[in-house]
Amino acid sequence: xxxxxxxxxxxxxTDASSDLSWKSTNTEKAFESWKKLRKxxxxxxxxxxxxxxxxxxxxxxxxxxxxxxxxxxxxxxxxNIGLVVFTADCIPLALVHKKRGFISILHCGWRPLAKGxxxxxxxILKEHSISPEECQAFLGPCIGECCYTVGEDLKLVFPExxxxxxxxKLKMSLQRITIQELTKIGVRKIEAFDMCTYxxxxxxxxxxxxxxxxxxxxxxxxx
Numbered sequence: 001x002x003x004x005x006x007x008x009x010x011x012x013x014t015d016a017s018s019d020l021s022w023k024s025t026n027t028e029k030a031f032e033s034w035k036k037l038r039k040x041x042x043x044x045x046x047x048x049x050x051x052x053x054x055x056x057x058x059x060x061x062x063x064x065x066x067x068x069x070x071x072x073x074x075x076x077x078x079x080n081i082g083l084v085v086f087t088a089d090c091i092p093l094a095l096v097h098k099k100r101g102f103i104s105i106l107h108c109g110w111r112p113l114a115k116g117x118x119x120x121x122x123x124i125l126k127e128h129s130i131s132p133e134e135c136q137a138f139l140g141p142c143i144g145e146c147c148y149t150v151g152e153d154l155k156l157v158f159p160e161x162x163x164x165x166x167x168x169k170l171k172m173s174l175q176r177i178t179i180q181e182l183t184k185i186g187v188r189k190i191e192a193f194d195m196c197t198y199x200x201x202x203x204x205x206x207x208x209x210x211x212x213x214x215x216x217x218x219x220x221x222x223x
Contacts, residue, residue, distance in 0.1 A: 001013070001014050001015055001017065001018065001037075001040070002014075002015075002140070002141075002193060003040070003041075004138065006096060006098060006136070007098065008079075008221055008222045008223070009096050009098065009103065009219070009220070009221050009222075010041060010218075010219065010220050010222065011094045011096070011138050011217075011218070011219050012037070012041070012216070012217070012218040012219075013092060013138075013140035013141060013193065013215065013216075013217050013218075014037070014215045014216050014218075015141070015202050015203050015215060016201065016202055016203050016204050016213070016215070017202075018033040018036065018037065018215075019033055019204075019213045019214070020033050020034055020037065020086075020214065020215075020216045021086055021212065021213055021214035021216075034046075037218075041220075043080075043082075043220070043222070046082055046220070047065035047066075047080070047081055047082065048065055048081070048082040048083070048084045048218070049062040049064075049065050049066060049067075049068050049074055049076070049081055049082070049083050049084065050066075050067060050068065050074075050084045050085075050086075051067075051068050051069065051070065051071045051072065051073075051074065051085070051107075052067075052069065052070045052071075053070075053071070053072050053085065053086065053107050054070045054071065054072065055072065055107075055109055055111035055112055055115075056070070056071060056072050056111075056112060056115060056117075057072070057073075057112055057115040057116050057117040057119075057120045058070065058071035058072060058073065058120075059071060059072070059073030059074065059075060059104070059106065059117065059120050059121060059124060060073070060074055060075075061074075061075055061076065062074050062075065062076035062078065062081055062083060063076070063078065064081070065081050065082075072085070072106060072107040072108075072112045072117060073085075073104065073105065073106040073107065073112075073117060073120070073121065074104065074105055075102065075103065075104035075105075075121075075124060076102075076103060076104075077100070077101050077102055077103075078221075079101070079220075079221045079222060079223025080220070080221070080222065080223045081220065082218050082219070082220040083103060083104065083105040083218065083219050083220070084105065084216050084217070084218050085105050085106065085107040085216065085217050086107070086214035086215070086216055087107060087140070087142070087197075087214060087215050087216070087217060088197065088203075088204040088205055088206040088211060088213065088214050088215065089109075089142060089143040089197050089198065089205050089206050089207050090107055090108055090109035090112075090142060090143075090174070091106075091107075091108040091109075091139050091140060091142040091174050091175065091178055092105065092106075092107065092108075092139075092140035092142075092215070092216070092217020093105065093106040093107075093108050093137060093138070093139055093140070093178060093217070094137070094138045094140070094217055094218075094219040095121070095135050095136070095137045095138075095187070095219075096135065096136050096219065096221075097125075097130050097131075097134055097135045097136075098136070099134065100128070100130055101221055102128065102130055102135075103219045103220070103221055104121060104124075104219070105217055105218070105219050106118075106121065107217075108142075108174065108178050109174070110150075110154065110157070110158075110172070110174065110177075113158075113174070113177055113178065113181065114157045114158065118178070118181035118182060118184070118185060119181075119185070121185070122185040122186075125185075131186070132182075132185050132186035132187045132188075133186050133187070133188055135187050135189065136189040136190075136191070137182055137187050137189065137190045137191070138190075138191050138192075138193075139175060139178060139179070139190070139191070139192040139193060140193055140215070140217045141193050141195035141196070141197050141203055141215070142174050142175060142196075142197055143174065143196060143197050143198045143205065143207060144173070144175070144194070144195075144196030144197075144198065144199065145164060145171050145172065145173035145175075145176070146171070146196055146198075146199060147171075147196055147198035147199055147207070148171055148172050148173065148174065148198070148207075149169045149170065149171055150163075150170055150171065150172045151170065152170060154170075154172060155170075158172070158177060160180075161173075161176065161177050161180065162176075175192055175194070179192060197215075203215060
């Protein structure tokens with residue numbers, strides 16, 4: 001598990017040592033994993049907001065914990081509510097503006113990126129007069145360019161980005177696309193964890209195993 005503390009803000013990216021998915025085949029184990037996570041964060045009463053992820057550009061404002069409906073991103077100004085996305089190859093992207101107490105988390109697969117989820121995030125920042133230059137972004141583990149084989153059709157979806165050809169196979173970097181999209185909207189402070197979920201058995205990977213198990217990306221402001 002990767003855990004970052006920025007004053008009263010926490011960013012967490014879990015690994016395969018904890019199956020936290022609501023769709024877990026072992027609900028008892030998932031319950032215990034959430035219990036351990038709460039203890040490690042010293043948040044015994046941790047409440048989270050989560051989505052039915054649909055590979056969209058929908059980002060929902062969170063006023064209370066619990067199910068937020070369909071979408072692929074969450075944001076809030078409220079403390080003590082953990083914002084969560086589930087991943088098993090896509091990027092969990094956490095963003096914070098410390099002075100304003102703004103936090104957000106996005107599920108960045110190729111479809112949300114293609115549909116403009118970063119641009120939608122920028123619209124939200126503008127709506128609340130938040131400067132992207134003052135935000136900090138954190139990209140959790142995802143499938144790497146080393147393993148992300150794609151079809152020629154994605155060249156049309158992402159014409160601005162470089163693809164690599166490896167032994168006749170076309171490969172793409174979700175991490176690079178996400179970083180460039182963030183840079184476009186003005187985010188400069190970006191930390192990316194270069195860990196491939198497909199390469200490593202330390203992570204769940206849908207492409208590798210067709211698993212229903214998931215890592216989480218979580219961000220919270222402790223109030």
